Structures are given as structure tokens and as C-alpha cells.
Amino acid sequence: MNDLNELRRVLDDRAASVDDHLAPAQPAAVHRRIAAIRRRRRTAAAGALAAAVVVAGSAVVLPRLGGDEGPEPTSLVGVDVPDTMDSLGFTYELVDTVSGKGSRAVLDLPASDQSRLVSWATSGDDDRVTLSGDLVVDPWSTDAADFSDFTLVPAGDGGQVVIEAASGTPGIAVYRATGERPAGYTRDGITFREEFAGGHLLAAVVGEPGQGEIDLPATADGPGVAVKLFCIGGPEAADTVLDLGGRPAITAGGGCADRTPLDPAAHGGSDFPTRVGEDVSVRVEIRSGGSAVVDDDMVVAVGIYSLDAYAPAPRGPAPTTLEHDGRVWRLVHVADSSRAEQVAELAPEGRGEILAVMTAGTGERLIDVTFGDRPGVRISAGESASLQQVVSAGEAVRIRQVGGKPLGDVRVSFYERVR
Amino acid sequence: MRPSRDDFDTFVVARSAPLLRTAYLLTHDHALAEDLLQTALAKAWFAWRRIDGDPEPYVRKILVNTYATWWRRKWHGERPSDELPETAGTARSEAESVASATDLWRAMETLPPRQRAVIVLRFFEDLSEAQTAELLGCSVGTVKSQQSKALAKLRIDPTLSLHDGTPEDLR
Incomplete structure (x- = not known):
């Protein structure tokens, strides 16, 4: 059996064996490390540029990365970039920015152990932007283009986010989770x-x-x-x-x-x-x-x-509040279309971006579900299945049973974002 | 006044040596310790302007938590599997003491990362349980249980201490 004195002695002796004559050279070594981190980011952004040019032909992306100090309070495409952002009570801090050229900006985000938010702004008068890329499961549009909206990139994920502006040039800001936590x-x-x-x-x-x-x-x-x-x-x-x-x-x-x-x-x-x-x-x-x-x-x-509601089945009441993509959404409209052969419900007007939720209980029957003009999906809903998609006002949610028989239980709910 | 690059470089020169010692006690490897320290300092650089007051606790926190979270991914292969042999009695020859110290050091390598971190923070850095908990982002109870498990694995009887600096909670 040993004692604590022995443990302390071992730790002290081992620590004393560390050669610290390199201390004066450490700043240079650390700055090389910092430069390497920046190079990796630039390489990732350059990859995004190449991909954008190949795919889009006319697209040009100019990455703008942080200066020698940590990210400075900055303006991007003429819009002030917030230092921090909040998602579901968790605080995120600004870590990077990318400015686009023309009507398009591309962010190539390496995978990370940390959750991140990607936000955007445009220099144009029309704030409407469309998000796409492999980090955006299905493209969606929003009128919030002044760093007031974001999409959440969970820890472990990496890929591309493309922002296209209806007018002006878009810019992208990336935020990383801090240690600040909600109650x-x-x-x-x-x-x-x-x-x-x-x-x-x-x-x-x-x-x-x-x-x-x-x-x-x-x-x-x-x-x-x-x-x-x-x-x-x-x-x-x-x-x-x-x-x-x-x-x-x-x-x-x-x-x-x-x-x-x-x-x-x-x-x-x-x-x-x-x-x-x-x-x-x-x-x-x-x-x-x-x-x-x-x-x-x-x-x-x-x-x-x-x-506040248990509603996995379409016959029950729709939840009044949902979370989706790091944001909170409040129920504004429910369309109960049970027993119809097909359904086409329109997202309500005048509320900005809308989260459409399709809940169905169709047994073994196959149904086709389409949000707006995006590619449809064919599912067997069993006792209960649910699909969610951010849509724009006036976009239709269409549900059709394969074979043309009655659908079974179907509910389409629309939610607006709580800001 | 916002800290500058000069502030950062001055800090690195002044505090690298003690931080490197901590990193070495955590990693048990000189090259990994250097890697860990530079990683922690680079992370600190990107947050430098947001640090209020003495940056060392912040950097030390990054260092320890980087070690705890990266260990599983990067450094998993470094665990020797030797069991620590039982040693008896308190009067030992010099050779026995050297052997015991070596065994204890090797036994530390069998500790899970958080237990190793607790041992280093408590018995090298002389942090209190509360300070250790704050630095590791866990509860005091967790620090106590991790410390207890680590000492048991190291076959250390916390009551066998002649040192005045024995932490108050072990008395």
C-alpha cells in the first residue's frame, strides 16, 4: 500500500523532468499551430469555391476568414455580425465568416465535435434567401436575412451550406457553442x-x-x-x-x-x-x-x-409547440384531412417561414408526400409517422395514397417560428 | 483594455513551462504533452479577447478538458496493462523506492482520463475538490468518487499520509 506523499513525490519528480527550455520559442510554435488551423479553414473554403464553380458555372465565392486575433466585431455585406447567437437557451459565439460574390455564398464546414449555427445576411433590399447544400436536408427559403435566423449543424456533422439571395450579395457567419447553458x-x-x-x-x-x-x-x-x-x-x-x-x-x-x-x-x-x-x-x-x-x-x-400534448397519432390534438432545427415553433393552423383520397394544404400567408408537419396513420398503405416543389417521398406510415419541412407561405403540402384509395388518418399542421 | 498579441505571447513565454508540466502528467508522453499544450494555447488564442482577468485558469481548463475529450480518440493506444504490484511496509530501500515510484507512475497510466486528471489537479496542482470540480465542469461529488476510485486503483491509502499538505477532505 502506498501513501499520498509517495504520489505527490512521483508527480513532482516527473513534472521536474519536463524540459522547459523551449518556453521562449513557444509563441512561435503556437502561432504556427494557429496558422495551420487557418490554412485548414482556407483549404476547406477553397474546396467550396471549386465545387461551386464546377457545379454552378457562374458562381464565385470569396472566403473571408478571421484576422490575427480572435474574430473581431465585424460587418459583412454591410450588415453587423452579432458576436453571439442563442438557440434553445444555448449560447453560440462567432468563429468565422464567409462573404459571397454575386447572388451566392458557399460555406464548406468541416465536421466538428461541437454544435454550430450557420446564419446569413444579404446586401440587397429584398431579404429573401434560399438555403441548400448537403447540410440542408431539403432546401428552404426565408425572409430573415440580417443574421436573425440560422440553421443548426449538430456536433459531428460537416458539409456544405449554400445561400442564394433574391437580390444583393449574401454573407455567412458561423457560430460555435460556448460553455454558457440555459437554466x-x-x-x-x-x-x-x-x-x-x-x-x-x-x-x-x-x-x-x-x-x-x-x-x-x-x-x-x-x-x-x-x-x-x-x-x-x-x-x-x-x-x-x-x-x-x-x-x-x-x-x-x-x-x-x-x-x-x-x-x-x-x-x-x-x-x-x-x-x-x-x-x-x-x-x-x-x-x-x-x-x-x-x-x-x-x-x-x-x-x-x-x-403539453401527446400526439404521435394524427387523431389526437397537434402539439402547440415544436422544436425544429434549433428553433421553437408555435402552432398556427391544423388541417385535418382524414379519409380523403388526396390532400393539398397550403401554408398560411403572412407569417414568414412556416414549419409544415405531416402526421399520418395509414397502416401498410404507401403514401406520397410532397412539400412545395421539392422531390416527394414515398412512405408507409404504419400506425403513425411524421414528416417536417420548413416551407414558404402559400407552398402546398400534398399527400396522395399510391393506388388512389382513401388515405386513412392524416393531419397537416403549420407552425410559425417563435422569435 | 483589450488584450493584444503581445499579451498573449508574454503569457505563453511565462506560463508554458508549468502548463507543459501539467500536460505531461496528464499524457505521460513528452511529445503528446507538447501537442496538447499547443492545441490548448491555439484554442485560447481564438478566445483571447473575451478572457477577463488572469487567463491561466481558462487555459488550464482548456488543456485539461481537451485532454479528457481527445484522449479517447487520439491517444487510446497508450495504456499499458500492467497491474501495480503490492508493496508492503513503510521502511524501504532506495531501490525499492525507485521501483515503487516507477510502478506508481505506470499504474497512473491505467487510470481513465478523468480519474487521471483528478489526481493531477488534486495532488500536483493542489486544487481543492471544489476548484477541481469547477475546472472539470462536474460536481464535487464526482470529483470525490473519481478520486476515491483512482486512489484505490493506485493502491494508495489516503490515511497513510505524513504530509502536512494532505487535502482537508482526506483527513
């Missing part, structure tokens, strides 16, 4: 925020490192709960076994992640219908090969949110 439950750098999609946090816990079983008592106070849970640092092949209210609820594969999500509330999870007062205590166990996982590095975290 809620925070432990070990993990935050379950207090508010989620119109609901609120009932209970949350972040387990001790190595703790593979979590018990979290809670009582429902509304029509549904959302259980958000994740595991990091454990085996990649582990199963997550979830009991709700003392009953088996879900067993999911997929294993543990290698990074902590910035905002666990926004990542997946499962919704359950509840009655007020019902026991919704959660028990989570991480298992592998039929036995409990033992791993000192593994951390399991669980949050239980009360929902």
Missing part, C-alpha cells in the same frame, strides 16, 4: 434544460462515471412525457434497457456514444402517453451480452420532460 439541471458538463417544446423538465440525473444503472423517480403532470437518455464512454455494442413506471418500455441497441451531446433534450428519445399523477419513474440499465456493463468511463444520463 435546468446541469452536472458533469451535461445540461437538461428546463424548457422543452412547450413542456418542462420533471426530473433528470447524470450518473456517476461507471454507474450503469439509473433510477429516476417522477410523476406525470400532463398528457405525455418525453424520456431523453444517453450513454457515453461505454461499449459501442451495448443495449439500453428502459423501464417506465415499473414496466418494461423499450430496449434499444446502438451502444454508447463517444461524445456528450450539447443539448440532450433535442436528441431523439421516446414519448409516452400519460395520465396526470401516473408514476413515470424511469429505470435505465446498460447491458452488453446479457449482463450489466462495468466501465469506469461510462456515464449515463436521463431526463424526463412533461409534454
